Amino acid sequence: MIEFNNVTKVYGNGTEALKDVNLKIDKGEFVFVIGPSGAGKSTFIKLLLREETPTKGTIEVNGYNLNKIKRRHIPQFRRSLGVVFQDFRLIPNMTVYDNVAFALRVTNVANRSIRQRVPYILNLVGLASKARNYPSELSGGEQQRVALARALVNNPSLLIADEPTGNIDPEMSLEIVELLNEINKCGTTIVMVTHAHNLVSRFDRRVITINHGNIVSDGSEWGSFYER
Ligand SMILES: Nc1ncnc2c1ncn2[C@@H]1O[C@H](COP(=O)(O)OP(=O)(O)O)[C@@H](O)[C@H]1O
Numbered sequence: 001m002i003e004f005n006n007v008t009k010v011y012g013n014g015t016e017a018l019k020d021v022n023l024k025i026d027k028g029e030f031v032f033v034i035g036p037s038g039a040g041k042s043t044f045i046k047l048l049l050r051e052e053t054p055t056k057g058t059i060e061v062n063g064y065n066l067n068k069i070k071r072r073h074i075p076q077f078r079r080s081l082g083v084v085f086q087d088f089r090l091i092p093n094m095t096v097y098d099n100v101a102f103a104l105r106v107t108n109v110a111n112r113s114i115r116q117r118v119p120y121i122l123n124l125v126g127l128a129s130k131a132r133n134y135p136s137e138l139s140g141g142e143q144q145r146v147a148l149a150r151a152l153v154n155n156p157s158l159l160i161a162d163e164p165t166g167n168i169d170p171e172m173s174l175e176i177v178e179l180l181n182e183i184n185k186c187g188t189t190i191v192m193v194t195h196a197h198n199l200v201s202r203f204d205r206r207v208i209t210i211n212h213g214n215i216v217s218d219g220s221e222w223g224s225f226y227e228r
């Protein structure tokens, strides 16, 4: 599903954000990516989304070779992914319903399917009763659940989340990760970047630790990195 081979990313100003990274994530996995600020986590995500291209090495995601993908195929590639960010990125003048429906409207999904799919997804994230509300009328945790609904409404096989709990309180954060857990059980592969180690330690999942652009641990031994 995701494969990085000898991937190095050097930004224009000379910053080496990732150094010779090798990594494989299989279909159906739930992977946490952790590491200190500036470690290279978001760079990893941007390369996955093809918002950035590697300086060296090859990247394959969802069957697309991102080194060779044609520009005109990038939108189609991105639609095979669901993405959630720390800052939600909801459209303020659209209701919860329309924020989610928008993701389908832009891909020319038939209205009839939209009217079925949106309520189904809002129900899944526990927001059926907020469909007519605007983002500003919701708590942070609720806004993130709208963002999650929007990311899931296209039924992506891979969900990518960059610090999705960074702007919400610990209790709500736990709810979000529990929701991601349920989504993963239904077969969606999940890659979640987070700072919240307490959150990670509550779930028995694969943990990839990045530091200074290197993968310094991969698996269950992640705690040892932070104890050093
Ligand atoms: N667009 C950019 N141009 C130059 N340097 C960048 C850019 N984006 C990130 N960096 C640098 O790359 C390193 C890794 O950043 P990032 O991937 O955002 O880390 P993290 O998400 O783990 O905090 C940092 O030193 C950061 O300053």
Ligand SMILES: [Mg+2]
Pocket: 041, 042, 043
């Ligand atoms: Mg980051």
